[in-house]
Amino acid sequence: MRTKHLLDMTGLGKLLTKIEPYMASEDDITVYHAPEYVERVKQICAEGGGDTGEGAPAGPDSFEIALLAAGGGMAAVDAVVEGRVRRAFANIRPPGHHAMSDKGMGFCIFNNVVVAARHAQRKHGIERVMVLDWDVHDGNGTQDAFYDDPSVLFFSLHQDRLYPPGFGEVEQVGSGDGTGFTVNVALPPGCGDAAYLAAFERIIIPIADEFKPQLVLVSAGQDASTMDPLGRMCVTTEGYRRMTQAMIDVAERHADGRLVILQEGGYSELYAPYCTLAIVEALLGQRTNIPEPLQIDSLSNQPQYHTVGASAEAALEQIRATQATYWSAVA
Numbered sequence: 229m230r231t232k233h234l235l236d237m238t239g240l241g242k243l244l245t246k247i248e249p250y251m252a253s254e255d256d257i258t259v260y261h262a263p264e265y266v267e268r269v270k271q272i273c274a275e276g277g278g279d280t281g282e283g284a285p286a287g288p289d290s291f292e293i294a295l296l297a298a299g300g301g302m303a304a305v306d307a308v309v310e311g312r313v314r315r316a317f318a319n320i321r322p323p324g325h326h327a328m329s330d331k332g333m334g335f336c337i338f339n340n341v342v343v344a345a346r347h348a349q350r351k352h353g354i355e356r357v358m359v360l361d362w363d364v365h366d367g368n369g370t371q372d373a374f375y376d377d378p379s380v381l382f383f384s385l386h387q388d389r390l391y392p393p394g395f396g397e398v399e400q401v402g403s404g405d406g407t408g409f410t411v412n413v414a415l416p417p418g419c420g421d422a423a424y425l426a427a428f429e430r431i432i433i434p435i436a437d438e439f440k441p442q443l444v445l446v447s448a449g450q451d452a453s454t455m456d457p458l459g460r461m462c463v464t465t466e467g468y469r470r471m472t473q474a475m476i477d478v479a480e481r482h483a484d485g486r487l488v489i490l491q492e493g494g495y496s497e498l499y500a501p502y503c504t505l506a507i508v509e510a511l512l513g514q515r516t517n518i519p520e521p522l523q524i525d526s527l528s529n530q531p532q533y534h535t536v537g538a539s540a541e542a543a544l545e546q547i548r549a550t551q552a553t554y555w556s557a558v559a
């Protein structure tokens with residue numbers, strides 16, 4: 229809501245093409261989620277609400293809202309693939325990337341980005357989809373959904389061992405035919421723009437270029453921001469702007485520009501909307517004259533703005549070496 233208000237206040241809202249969301253059907257949701265789980269969520273909501281799993285509370289209307297969030301991602305994919313817009317931002321709630329096949333987790337009820345990727349494949353015949361998750365937490369549900377599937381290249385760029393335990397480890401690279409198609413970029417706490425951009429330059433972009441996606445999806449959590457109460461990373465609005473530009477460039481090189489960014493986490497009520505504003509500005513190729521609240525000038529005095537720290541260097545090298553088995557671009 230704050231993000232929407234900020235976009236409207238800056239005047240950017242007027243430049244955007246509104247994409248009308250629709251409700252995902254149960255058939256759309258069960259491409260990943262177990263039918264019994266979908267039924268359970270419906271039941272929990274009908275009874276007035278409760279937890280759909282581990283820390284994913286639902287109220288009386290959450291079933292419909294969660295279907296609308298998943299359908300919002302699908303509608304954004306439709307608009308991009310059908311050429312009505314070149315790229316899209318799905319400002320949807322609840323988020324999705326922690327939701328597992330059989331349970332909600334971490335505020336997520338249904339996995340929006342998984343549903344969107346499968347929709348692109350099933351309805352639009354897209355074969356190769358890339359999903360980049362830059363939320364500060366690991367995208368465990370998304371990793372689980374595509375773990376043995378080489379048609380979806382999944383990157384999770386997150387704070388190492390934050391949440392949830394047991395997922396997002398660098399050694400987890402996929403299984404079976406999907407081996408090498410899961411890329412966990414787990415960075416130590418305290419990384420800022422420099423380490424994030426190094427991860428893009430050294431790992432994410434080279435592997436993406438080798439994979440050649442036909443559609444790029446981003447699970448965008450603005451909880452890697454320097455003000456976030458749940459994350460311990462130091463990414464600025466400028467960092468988010470540059471990460472978005474990198475994804476625009478990958479989409480332009482391989483996917484006819486097709487890029488859909490789906491909102492995930494972000495818990496600084498003050499700062500997260502400005503990070504999202506920077507993302508939307510990058511998507512539009514425009515800049516407003518709204519100054520960011522922390523002033524980049526003072527943030528740029530932080531060492532992690534310019535410098536990749538020693539622990540981040542070691543982590544990046546370990547990730548590169550692990551993925552070099554599967555991708556010649558990083559060998």
Ligand SMILES: [Zn+2]
Binds near residue numbers: 364494
């Ligand atoms: Zn998160």
